[in-house]
Amino acid sequence: MKNMSLVSITDFSREEILHILKLAAKFEANPNQKLLDGKVVGCLFFEPSTRTRLSFETAINRLGGRVIGFSDSSSSSATKGETLKDTIKMVSNYADLIVMRHPLEGSARYAAEQSRVPVINAGDGANQHPTQTLLDLYSIQKTQGKLNDLAIAMVGDLKYGRTVHSLLMAMSHFQPMFYFVAPDELRLPDEYKRFMKKAHIAFHEYRDLNEVINYTDILYMTRVQKERFADPMEYEKVKNAYVLRNEMLSQSRNNLRILHPLPRVNEIHTDVDVNEKAYYFQQAENGVYARMAIIAHILGLA
Amino acid sequence: MNKNKELKVSAIKNGTVIDHIPAQQLFKVISILGLDKIQNQITFGTNLESGQLGHKAIIKVSEKFFEDNEINKIALVAPRAKLNIIRDYEVVEKREVQIPDILVGIVKCVNPKCITNNEEITTRFMVEDKSNVTLKCHYCEKITTSEHFMILK
Numbered sequence: 208m209k210n211m212s213l214v215s216i217t218d219f220s221r222e223e224i225l226h227i228l229k230l231a232a233k234f235e236a237n238p239n240q241k242l243l244d245g246k247v248v249g250c251l252f253f254e255p256s257t258r259t260r261l262s263f264e265t266a267i268n269r270l271g272g273r274v275i276g277f278s279d280s281s282s283s284s285a286t287k288g289e290t291l292k293d294t295i296k297m298v299s300n301y302a303d304l305i306v307m308r309h310p311l312e313g314s315a316r317y318a319a320e321q322s323r324v325p326v327i328n329a330g331d332g333a334n335q336h337p338t339q340t341l342l343d344l345y346s347i348q349k350t351q352g353k354l355n356d357l358a359i360a361m362v363g364d365l366k367y368g369r370t371v372h373s374l375l376m377a378m379s380h381f382q383p384m385f386y387f388v389a390p391d392e393l394r395l396p397d398e399y400k401r402f403m404k405k406a407h408i409a410f411h412e413y414r415d416l417n418e419v420i421n422y423t424d425i426l427y428m429t430r431v432q433k434e435r436f437a438d439p440m441e442y443e444k445v446k447n448a449y450v451l452r453n454e455m456l457s458q459s460r461n462n463l464r465i466l467h468p469l470p471r472v473n474e475i476h477t478d479v480d481v482n483e484k485a486y487y488f489q490q491a492e493n494g495v496y497a498r499m500a501i502i503a504h505i506l507g508l509a
Numbered sequence: 510m511n512k513n514k515e516l517k518v519s520a521i522k523n524g525t526v527i528d529h530i531p532a533q534q535l536f537k538v539i540s541i542l543g544l545d546k547i548q549n550q551i552t553f554g555t556n557l558e559s560g561q562l563g564h565k566a567i568i569k570v571s572e573k574f575f576e577d578n579e580i581n582k583i584a585l586v587a588p589r590a591k592l593n594i595i596r597d598y599e600v601v602e603k604r605e606v607q608i609p610d611i612l613v614g615i616v617k618c619v620n621p622k623c624i625t626n627n628e629e630i631t632t633r634f635m636v637e638d639k640s641n642v643t644l645k646c647h648y649c650e651k652i653t654t655s656e657h658f659m660i661l662k
């Protein structure tokens with residue numbers, strides 16, 4: 208039971224990923240299934256993330272489970288100096304499952320080792336956020352009708368963006384063609400390029416978003432943050448090059464869909480929102496079904 | 510036997526001689542192996558001349574025979590160390606150290622935001638590349654390379 212934790216997307220095989228996506232579709236068709244009746248889930252948010260927390264709590268409530276926990280560390284015993292280990296030992300005596308978000312990297316792997324019950328990583332610093340990846344995959348499959356042989360463009364901060372790295376690893380099971388669009392400062396790290404070369408996955412790198420828009424099935428946008436640039440002048444030079452506007456989509460494929468892990472700031476202009484190819488709000492909704500599927504799978508309930 | 514060498518570090522009856530330690534790593538090797546905490550008779554020499562290392566150090570530990578997983582911990586700081594196992598003043602076995610596949614509790618993770626640098630946790634790394642020593646943290650999944658090694662003990 209303990210080893211069923213979900214810490215990193217690489218903990219799941221291709222078959223497990225496909226199983227979870229199938230379950231997510233079932234929960235979407237019938238969202239109120241009381242599989243968690245009588246069960247308690249500890250939601251431990253050591254840093255605030257309202258979006259992720261509400262998505263998890265909605266998933267748990269739809270499954271008929273109860274939630275205990277806290278929504279930021281100021282209301283937890285961690286502020287009194289309690290170690291993560293002690294908090295996990297205590298909560299795993301009360302709950303059937305732990306959902307944890309923590310600002311330190313590696314905290315989820317450690318919590319999973321200390322816990323008597325499975326742990327779902329809801330984000331550990333800049334490291335992993337596997338439930339986001341599964342909802343991204345679910346969104347891709349739902350909009351394209353398949354996962355295999357798709358052209359996927361990832362845009363923006365490819366250096367620090369953990370959602371980009373995890374999605375890339377997960378999609379590698381499905382023979383994708385990747386287009387990476389980023390300013391020089393935020394290009395994809397070499398370790399991921401080495402990984403793709405080894406796995407024989409085709410990829411190309413660009414600086415200009417317009418070069419790929421008409422040739423891709425998925426446009427995965429991320430935020431280019433000013434703080435990531437050593438030289439603020441460099442940010443000023445590139446910031447507008449990574450903003451998507453509605454007019455840029457006029458020649459794009461009919462099946463193109465635009466994804467974004469949210470929250471967005473200005474990297475997708477609001478005039479895109481009315482375009483039927485904008486999918487980021489439905490994508491967020493898909494998160495509830497994906498998380499219901501992950502919880503049910505991890506607890507061996509479906 | 511070379512008489513000169515005999516003078517520098519005296520012989521032992523039974524035990525282990527660890528040779529070809531880079532001189533500047535001697536005290537790290539002592540600390541990694543916990544030699545500062547055991548009761549055995551230990552002699553060591555340092556700044557001895559050595560063709561390949563410049564200056565080397567040598568440690569002789571009486572009545573001590575190391576397990577592979579114990580001695581391999583020093584491979585990070587003394588990758589060319591050689592072991593001579595001594596019984597009754599004779600070298601009965603020669604061994605070399607090898608970098609293990611997993612390193613537990615020796616090196617500090619380079620990532621300041623790693624949980625192991627913020628709570629009392631034994632570090633754990635997968636060795637991704639042995640020739641160009643590259644370690645992947647089991648917890649935060651970040652890579653620590655040789656220029657950033659900080660030995661914990």
Ligand SMILES: [Zn+2]
Nearest residue numbers: 618623646649
């Ligand atoms: Zn680490």
